[in-house]
Amino acid sequence: MKKIAKQRLKGVYFYSVIVCLVYMYIMGDLGRTIFGLVYKYTMSSLGTTFIIFGDWTSSIPTLGELLPKSNLTYIILGALYLVIILPVVASIKWFFLDVADGEKTSWRVITGVFTRTNYLRYFQASLLILIFVVCWTFLLFIFGLVKSYSYSQTFRLMRDNPDLGALEAITLSRNRMRGHKFNLFLLQLSFILWFIIPIGVQIAGIATGNQNLEVLAGFLYFAILIFIGPYYQTTNAVFYREEIRYAPL
Structure with a gap:
């Protein structure tokens, strides 16, 4: 896979990097501002990178940091997250599904989620997945992780089946992921090998109290994420294409 x-990324890699940068930023920082640690551990169902090492966005001011700290600010950020960020996450999966299928793609794929026919379906699906995964995580973390894999194909199935409702797509994803969750886990886990060097540098920095090493580790994380981000996202889309799209129920 x-x-x-x-092979699919040839010719569209630079374009894909830009999409990944936007994706990683809004998923890796803005969400944590709102939901804290629960967000960090439950967003794998919405397509974030499997493990996020280091605070690679710490030097880039987020919307939450630019606005004054108040309850109203968090309410505004929460509303923006729910009505804009969640659907955008779904549409970015469309983008990389097109890449995996070898089709020509563009920014219109991402903004297409905000059309009258798409928005409500994807907003409902995003919100339901978030609620389900958070609830399972509060019950037991491992349950939330397993369920996040069960629901992980929802948006791609909705793209291929425009008549599917939100709950129907979630159910279909759960059914088709039976017997495939561990395979996807191993596939995603294989990307951790890219982070061996920055992990070592960060551990050395923490052990010695050397802040320069920790800063270097942050830059290494960021560079690697830029490099493998499109590769990771496209690999996930290929997994759907090869294993889930026509999987028997």
Whole structure:
């Protein structure tokens, strides 16, 4: 699947990097401002990178940091997250599904979620997944992780099946992911090998109290995420294409 992903990225890699930068930023920082640690551990169902090492966005001011700290600010950020960020996450999955299918893609794919026919469906699905995964996580973290994999194909299935409602798509994803969750987990886990060097640098920095090493580790994380972000997202889309799209119920 990784080999297929590499082939599909030829010619669209730079474009995909830009999409990934936007994606990682809004998923990796704005969300944490609102939801804290629960967000960090439950957003894998919405397509974030499997493990986020380091605070690589710490030097880039987010919307939450630019606005004054108040309850009203958090309410505004929460509303923006629910009505804009969640649907955008779904549409970015469309983008990389097009890449995996070898189709020509553009920014219109991402903004297409805000059309009259798409928005309500994807907003409902995003909100339901968030609620389900958070509830399972509060019950037990491992339950939330497993459920996040069960629901992980919802948006791609909705793209392929425009008549599917939000709850129907979630149910279909859960059914088709039976017997595939661990395979997807291993596929995503394989990307951790890219982070061996920055992990070592960060551990050395913490152990010695050397802040320069910790800063270097942050830059290494960021560089690697830029490099493998499109590769990771496209590999996930290829997994759907090869294993889930026509999987028996």
